[in-house]
Each structure stands twice: as structure tokens, then as C-alpha cells.
Amino acid sequence: MKKCLGCGVILQDQDPKAKGYVNSLDQDYCKRCFRLMHYGDSVIDLRSDIKRGDVIKLIKSHDKPVALITDILNVSAAFKDDLLEALKGRQIILVFNKYDLLPKNTNIRRIEEYLETMVSEKFKDAKVLDILITHHKDVYFKKLFMETLDRWSIKEVMFVGNVNAGKSTIINKLLESTKLTVSYYPSTTLNINEVALEDHLFYDTPGLLDENNLGVFISEEKLKDITIKKTIKPLVYQLYDKQSYFIEGLLRIDVLPKEKGSIIFYIADGLKIHRSKLEKGDDYQTKHLSSLPLYLPFDHLSEYDLKGKSLEFEIDGLGIIGFKNIAKIKIHHDQRIRINVRKSVL
Template sequence: MNNETIQCIGCGATLQNQDSQKSGYLPASAYEKIEKAMQNNEEVEVYCQRCFKLRHYNEIMPVQENADDFLRLLNHLLETDALVLNVIDLFDFQGSMISSLPRFVGDTPIIMIGNKIDLFPKNTNLRKVKDWVRQQANKWGIYPEEILLTSGKKQKNVDELIELIKKKQQNRDIYVVGSTNVGKSTLINSIIKTLSGVENLITTSKFPGTTLDKIEIPLDNGTSLIDTPGIIQKDQIAHILSPKDLKLVAPQKTIKPKVYQLNPGQTLFLSGLGRFDYVDGPGKQSFIVYASDDLYIHRTKTENADAFYEKHVGELLVPPQAEQLEQLKPLKGLSYHTKEKSDLLFGGLGWITVNDDVQVKIFSPGALGLGTRRAII
């Protein structure tokens, strides 16, 4: 049997037993067992070593892949009559956007899915979130036909997504695209579970980049749901932090607001990955932080902030850990003078809500993921 015909059902990679550093690797003995079982038409779970360890031990094994390899797999979208589901992370919009997507999809219809809405507080104005998603998508040159807010993890609005797919599909294959760590495979698993009752068909993990090749899932109407590899955005916080630290930074449950009373000239550090300066405004103000409960927040005077950060990043201000500092760009800031109640965004971390008519400055490594929007709460 040609080994190119055997694919891991977890990540989609072609199985091979030659190079443990590349995708699809299985030790020779395990590979031979799978090959023999398939030759005998026996039912067997076909997982590469990497996916097996993810499923059973929650252990990540790095492989040698790059974004160019992933992007090449999307090239044929220009020549295919398809429906595209573009999944983005509502906590890291900029980090989860694929800048080259308009080039790959052309005039192909797009449904944009804002995932992880279950992490937002219950009093979130969902209409404002949708408006913000559409505005941001348009800035990137993407004009979705529909926008839906979902949670693959909690199966929120999955039924609505399935109905929307049926309405828009028109006998076309469905391509699911997105950056790593947006919850794409979890969402697909929810769709499959709703349609067929099969659970965890596709490997999922809190680690970015678990799908290494496209996975075609046949549907009852003769078309396929195709899970494409997560595009690696190397500047995402998820690719800088260790898995342990990523759990501290990325919210695991609905976030609870934390209110800080600040005077002009005071600063908040969001661990060692974000900084918020209250520069000027009408006296003491309430600032509301929406972030993971496990994210360490420290208040200090702005005049001492630079020295404090230099001394304590990697020690008190963690994550990042000291050994990760070389991978981290220096903090870079953007200044804002708010005209209305606004959310100041820290991609991958959360946001801080501020009142109108205040001057603030926010920082992240290389100004990564910084932005503002009209307050959604």
C-alpha cells in the first residue's frame, strides 16, 4: 500500500515513518500495524504520533512546517466553486486575520465566524460586536456575506451556523479557514457532533497549529466539509508563550470585569505583555479590565514604569518567563484621546474599557494587537 494514501484523521498529515521531526510521523512498528490492519479491511484509528500524544497525554510535539506551506494549500480556492467559513478569534482579531485571504478566495462567498463568544460577559452588546467585526474585516479587504458569533467549545449558535451553511452552500464544498489557535477544529468538531453524534473526530488542543494538512469530511448531500491548516502568524502571543503560560493569558471561562481607580500618571501592567498608561483626564477615573482571572495585573506610577518593567519582566511580571524574553519584541505604545466610551484592545489578552475624554497610551510587544473600538458593554 502506498503510504501517501494513509492520512492521520487528527491533523490530516500523510503518515510516514522516516523523519520524526516532520508531520505525520509514526514509529515503523506502529505504522506497519496500521498498514496491515487497513490491508485486512479492519477498522483502525489512524493517528500520527503527534496527534496520539495530544489526545491521550495533552503533549505537544513540534514539527517542521511553515506558513508558506499552509498558504499554498489554499491556492486552489481561486479555481474552486466553494463556500468559505473564515473563523477568527474575538479575543485576538488582528492576530487571527489572514492578510492574504482576499487574494486566495477571490469572489468566493465568505461567512465570517467570530469564535469564543462564550468568554465574553453576558451583558455584552452582540450587535456592537458584529458591527466591529464587519468594520475590521472590511479594513482587511474581506467583505463577508454573513457574520455569526459562535462558541465551538460551548456549542453556542452551532445550530444557527448549520442552518446558515445550508442556506448559502448551494451544493458547494465548504472550506474552513483561519489562523492557528482560533478554535477552528473545536468548532468543526461541534458541527460534526451536531450532524452525526461523532465526538472529537479532529484533534484539538490549546496549543496552536494542530492541523497540518487539509481534512475532507464527507457530508450527506455529496459535498465535503474541508478543514484547512491553521495559518501560523508568528507574531501572535500564542507562538511566543509556553503552553503553561498560554493557559494563564488566554481566558478559559467567561471573563469577569475588574475595576481599577486610577489618577492621571498611573500605569497598569498586564503581566509582562501589556501596559496601560492613564496620561491625562478629568481626575480619578474607573478603568475596567476584561482579561483572564489568572493574568497578573500590577499598578504603579507612570514615571517609574519603564524602570519597573525592565527590572521585573520575566520575574514578577510573568508571563513571559525570563527564557522567553529574547523572542519578545520591546514594548511599543499607541496613544489615544477618546471621544466616546471605548475599549482599548490588547490582542490575545483582552481589553480595558475607558470613559470619553481621557488621554491614554497602551503598549504591547511591538504594538502587536493594539487597537480601539466603541465599548461593547
């Protein structure tokens, strides 16, 4: 059976509404990949029903070394127990991708330390061969990656990771081609997809879905607004008294500073932040929230006692929010949203 070169789905010429459709079986790319490559659109329903458990099974069913691709903005969500279990005993090359999205003045040494600590905590049962930090315009990546393969005499590599981490983009970079389909829609790659580079074989795989990632459960047409596509320009707010911050209608943060504090938002360009005095927060929420284009019901409240520590909150799929010299915060959010707290790195 013939597979689509872009996403690995089995091609079929029977059902135009089903995955893998082509007008004629001599075509190499399914209609969905063709549309994504040439128009980047969502004329075709792009939501896929690839289950996380099935991808984990696929990863387990191979014993090949793995390149684990991770979005550097979403590190905590990348190393879940089911994946770590599937990678036990395997040779792993860890690739932290999308470094270009971090703000210009980011201290690379602090990022490296944070990642190294994370990796030593999470990967006790795997053989981590190398840790690479990269981005799609990194001209040294191919050389470094191929050197690692040569050093360990590795010929076949399975590329795995969360949806949208950049697996297909990285393989394209190694191939120096645009063969594989890439897009900011989750689950672009639909099936295991084998590509050769000289005497190496690379396996692209469907990404692992994370149902707590805003990018996975928000509607397709709103995805473009929350996706961080360019180098982040942090938005910094100083505050002296109690305030409420709204990121569109997606999140509300009530903040109680210690004398003078600050909040830093690392989120998509164009997302609007509304700030008010704390006592006016409820009023704004009641009057305006449900009419905002980007809106989720706030059915959950998370409270944190920061005690003035410098901390960063990773909000999966939305970005990172940093707090300095803040006593307490309350975050009002949709219960599906997951928040990970870490020491300040950015």
C-alpha cells in the same frame, strides 16, 4: 498515502521525531494527535513550520466556498490583506466563534453592529452569504450552518482562518464527533483534511499563523497562562491620577486620566496586574520585571492621545483593554506585539 484523521499529516513509521509518526501504519492517528487527545501535552514539539504563505496558496488553489472562522476576541487580526485577496469572488460564510468568552453582560447588538461594519469594509470583493456568531456549546449552530449550505446548494466547504480560531472544533461540532484534533497550541491541524457529513464534504485546513500574535511567539509552556479559556471577568480600575499598570511582565501601560477615568482589562483569569503611581513605574520595572515568569523585553513604546474617548485596544493573543475618560496613554511592549484600536464595543 494515508493521512492522520486528526490533523491531516501524512503518516509515516520511519522517524519517531518527525511529524506524522505512528508505530504501525494501520493506526489512524499520529503520535502527536494521540498525545494531544489523551494527555493534552507537549511531550512532542508542537511548534510547526507551516508558513502563512503556503496556507494562503492552499486556500487559493481551491475554488470551493469558504467558512471563514474567526475568534471573536481577535477580529482585527483575522482579516489581513493576503487572505482577503485569496477570498476575492468566493462565496463565504463568516463564523465568529468563542462568543462564550465574552463577559456575561456583553451587549450582543453592539457586537453585531461592530462586526457588520467590519465585514462591509473588508469584504467588498467577496460574496458573504451569512454571518454567524457562535461558540462551542451553541446548540443551534449546526442547524443554522446546514440551512445556509442548503439555501445556496453548497456541498463542499473549506474551513479557513487564523490558528486557534476553532476551525476543527466547529467541524467536529457539525460531525457531532471528536474526530479532528483540537488544542490551544497554534497549528494543531497540519494539512488539509477532508471529512464527509452525509452528502457534504468539509475540508479542515491548517490555521494562518500571525507572527504578531503573542500566542504564536510566546513559549509553549507559557501559552496556557495567557490563553483565555473561560468567560472573561473584566477587571475594572478607577483612577484619578497618573498611574502605571503592568500585566505581569508582558505589557506596561502609563495612564493619564481626565479627572476620573477607568481601565478595564479583558484578559486570562489568573494573569496578575500590578499598579503603581506613574513615578514609581520605572522603579518597579527595573527591580522586578525581568524576574517575573511572564516577561518580555519592552523594546517599543506606543503613545496614544485618547482625548477622553471610550476606546478598546485589541492586543493580539492577550485580550482587550478598554479605556474610559483617559487623556493619554503610553504602552511599553515587545515590538512584536500588535495593538489595534477600536471604538468601545464591550
